[in-house]
Amino acid sequence: MEEIIKTLSGNPVQPIRMDLDSKFSFMCHKGLECFTQCCGKIDIFITPYDVVRIKNRLGITSGEFLANYVQLMELKKSKLPLYMLKMTKEGRCPFVTEEGCTIYPDRPVVCRYYPIGFGLLKSKEVGGGDFFFPIKEHYCKGYEEDREWTVREWREAQEINIFDFINKDWFDIVLSKKLLAPDFKPDQKSISLYLMCSYDIDNFRKFVFESRFLTLYDVDEETVESIKEDETELLKFAHKWLHGVLFGNPVIKLRSDRSS
Numbered sequence: 001m002e003e004i005i006k007t008l009s010g011n012p013v014q015p016i017r018m019d020l021d022s023k024f025s026f027m028c029h030k031g032l033e034c035f036t037q038c039c040g041k042i043d044i045f046i047t048p049y050d051v052v053r054i055k056n057r058l059g060i061t062s063g064e065f066l067a068n069y070v071q072l073m074e075l076k077k078s079k080l081p082l083y084m085l086k087m088t089k090e091g092r093c094p095f096v097t098e099e100g101c102t103i104y105p106d107r108p109v110v111c112r113y114y115p116i117g118f119g120l121l122k123s124k125e126v127g128g129g130d131f132f133f134p135i136k137e138h139y140c141k142g143y144e145e146d147r148e149w150t151v152r153e154w155r156e157a158q159e160i161n162i163f164d165f166i167n168k169d170w171f172d173i174v175l176s177k178k179l180l181a182p183d184f185k186p187d188q189k190s191i192s193l194y195l196m197c198s199y200d201i202d203n204f205r206k207f208v209f210e211s212r213f214l215t216l217y218d219v220d221e222e223t224v225e226s227i228k229e230d231e232t233e234l235l236k237f238a239h240k241w242l243h244g245v246l247f248g249n250p251v252i253k254l255r256s257d258r259s260s
């Protein structure tokens with residue numbers, strides 16, 4: 001868990017725990033001498049909805065995005081790998097230019113949070129809740145600006161809630177205590193399905209609509225229509241199905257004539 005938190009947040013992390021009402025002064029803008037300095041040599045972990053937003057902005061498939069812009073990271077304490085944005089050989093984000101972020105309206109959730117790091121704990125399992133902390137790079141001049149925010153206001157301004165809503169079931173999976181159980185040992189097929197359901201939405205779409213999936217699983221017509229038309233609904237559906245694949249007790253069940 002600590003390892004995931006470190007990865008989500010980047011460095012250097014300040015040892016200050018913040019909540020939604022904690023205040024900080026900050027403003028980032030092009031006039032600062034540090035502009036875009038933070039867009040390099042940084043761990044940016046990618047969430048499923050980040051992939052959807054960025055690949056659509058770039059006009060490519062999720063498979064093309066994964067092949068060109070990310071690298072897989074194994075975490076010691078987790079049995080499920082995560083994708084991180086791959087920096088260029090100069091150590092810069094592939095989307096930064098002197099003018100700023102070229103995918104700014106669709107930037108990843110980690111970039112939206114910056115200069116706040118966030119930790120995620122499943123409250124009912126480990127007794128905590130979401131928490132936050134400042135990340136202060138020595139060169140960052142944004143902290144010298146007067147504009148004051150609460151973490152809540154910052155999240156709203158950065159449109160983070162929509163990312164949280166769409167990624168929720170996925171976070172429940174990757175932060176699940178069940179991953180720590182000694183008898184949880186996902187095989188290669190489960191890992192491949194996890195990667196597809198998490199990050200490769202265009203392949204998941206093919207998996208659902210161009211295979212026997214809909215003859216095997218009991219999916220009502222309304223759901224079929226919504227996942228056909230709406231990519232974010234398809235993503236949430238993928239995470240619901242993935243939960244059953246990894247942990248059993250599926251929400252999306254096999255048709256009764258197929259389950260025996």
Ligand code: SF4
Pocket residue numbers: 027028029032034035036037038039114115137139140141142143
């Ligand atoms: S270093 Fe800080 S102020 Fe400068 S561009 Fe990055 S976030 Fe903005």
Ligand code: SF4
Pocket residue numbers: 038039040044093094095096097100101102103104107108111
């Ligand atoms: S995605 Fe945009 S905001 Fe995030 S590191 Fe890259 S250039 Fe900076």
